[in-house]
Amino acid sequence: MSANLQAVADAAGVSLSTASRALNGRAKAFRISEATEKSVLDAAKKLGFRPNRVAQSLRAKKTGLVGVVVPDVSNPFFASIAQQVTRAVEDAGYHVLLGDSGELGEREIKLVDQLRSRRVEALVVCPVGHAFDHLAEASSSNIPVVVVDRGPLEETLVHVTSDHYSGSVAAVDCLLKAGHRRIGVLQGLPGTVPNDLRLKGIQDSLAHFGLTLDPRHVAGDHFTTESGERATTELLSDHPDLTALFAFSTPNAIGGMRALKRMGKRIPEDVSMVSFDDAPFVDCLRVPLTSVVQDVRRLGFTAGEIALQQLANGRRPERRRNVIPVQLVQRDSVAQIPVCEDGASLE
Amino acid sequence: MSANLQAVADAAGVSLSTASRALNGRAKAFRISEATEKSVLDAAKKLGFRPNRVAQSLRAKKTGLVGVVVPDVSNPFFASIAQQVTRAVEDAGYHVLLGDSGELGEREIKLVDQLRSRRVEALVVCPVGHAFDHLAEASSSNIPVVVVDRGPLEETLVHVTSDHYSGSVAAVDCLLKAGHRRIGVLQGLPGTVPNDLRLKGIQDSLAHFGLTLDPRHVAGDHFTTESGERATTELLSDHPDLTALFAFSTPNAIGGMRALKRMGKRIPEDVSMVSFDDAPFVDCLRVPLTSVVQDVRRLGFTAGEIALQQLANGRRPERRRNVIPVQLVQRDSVAQIPVCEDGASLE
DNA sequence: CTGAAAGCGCTAACAG
């Protein structure tokens, strides 16, 4: 195995502690002679000494580790978040222990537990989104926990999230202004905050036009392509009169596009589409999608920064909920259609 | 802080060692009475005992950690690899320490060093691609190293990679069969194996038609959208007679599409395009791209498996180079054009 | 059946 401090000390003909001090750049502070210092440094280099961070961690009771748990790293949205956390904490000397829950609540709980066993100093978690007890428990046991994206509705945890409600309102307003009245929704995971806040945004936006959201116009059960494809097929078979679809994620939208293609429907001629987005390539899709763009990088970086601050301060930040603004970007997937006079006739 | 073994032992009224044995499920083996075992387990639960993995690691000289270093986690290609490694090793009880080199060789070296300091038991690295000494050094100091994607040309390291050469040949054959003779190349990082093997594939494929690759038809310097966009602009300004582009990555292709759009050129009517791919959404791009599809998941999972085997066997595998097949998928981005009779007139 | 003690590699009192 790799040489240890003792070996270096022996090679340099000094004691363990002198070697330690020299290696840690404390030579000056301890007034170690330059000759001694040099001989230690030389010995270390010659032996290829690499300080054992495990031992250091045990001793210092600090691992310099941040645990990051996401539902699916292969999704660019979560990959970006993991990346930004990595970047945010690296200058402070922290490394990231990565966990992928595979959208499974049970796995998430297990992962959080394992990471705590590894004594991560902080946790940044994109939860599956239905249960938060394990995170609350971690948080109350004094380890900084930052939840990103799908957090609880109550302000129990430090939470970084996009402005789902406003974004949703903007998206639906855009459809309404273009004359659409019968809008289908390709939703993500029901019961999670991003999903339900967006549904609420839709309802409120429709209400301004004296309309209501027909629950039968909402389909889908995950933020995945598969869900988007299934939901679209279902929605358009049962309700061929829908003129627009609102997809709750880029994968949902991509699934929707696949289904529409299969059904021989064109965007936006036959069906308009807007999406709530999280991926950087939306402008290059078959039809450049009009979409609510989230600032994913900021979401992740902010989470990392908050965790770091908390680590430095030693106390929870006053601000629990950090809402990152979103922006509606109009592209080519929404067609203007003649306003149907009997706006109330939607169903 | 969290309770330690001593605390559990005290609470259960037994010694440290008995507590340890009971907690590790070795009660039977050590013929500990059921009552004692139960009291230990109860005490542990009551105190919320979580074994300190750092101390265990120090003691066992095993961390159960695999280091994964990639150039850019936000790129779905690398994100998938990281994910698959995570999945491949998790059942064996390993966790992944993630590093993002940001395509910077220096950072990669530093990260590898830091991860080794943290005593990762194995390294899976997608190198920036120009220098490998640090990896060779790690490998020769007995830690399993698996290089994915951009490895060295020589078989000095265990390497998992797509069949770049054959894929490239297939892509160019497809263009040639469609009548294209003047092909521009949006390359990635020159000097890396995937890049240069693909260039070689192009040359050999062209040679079959008695053609050669004009170096001026090759542009680009990274596997990024920016490089793809710049290269396309450059290529089509200088050589407006190019009828097709071969993009070496999905980001390169997306950049190319952006540039073409800006220049008012349509795919495939004005310019055909094929890409060497690594992302799952290519079928939904503006123009569904004909492309060489890599089995990214297999790339990553295989790397994880090999690392694990090596950890179990304790010796380097015989097979150094693991080549994963690729597949040409024809979509709609290649137009048939009238064969120019004077095939030699390309330039 | 259970306990005492050594030691993994390192840092930081505490002595000289």
Add this chain to the structure above:
DNA sequence: CTGTTAGCGCTTTCAG
């Protein structure tokens, strides 16, 4: 200016 020693939390001989 340098060395000795205790101890971080755990597992595992070695003794009873």
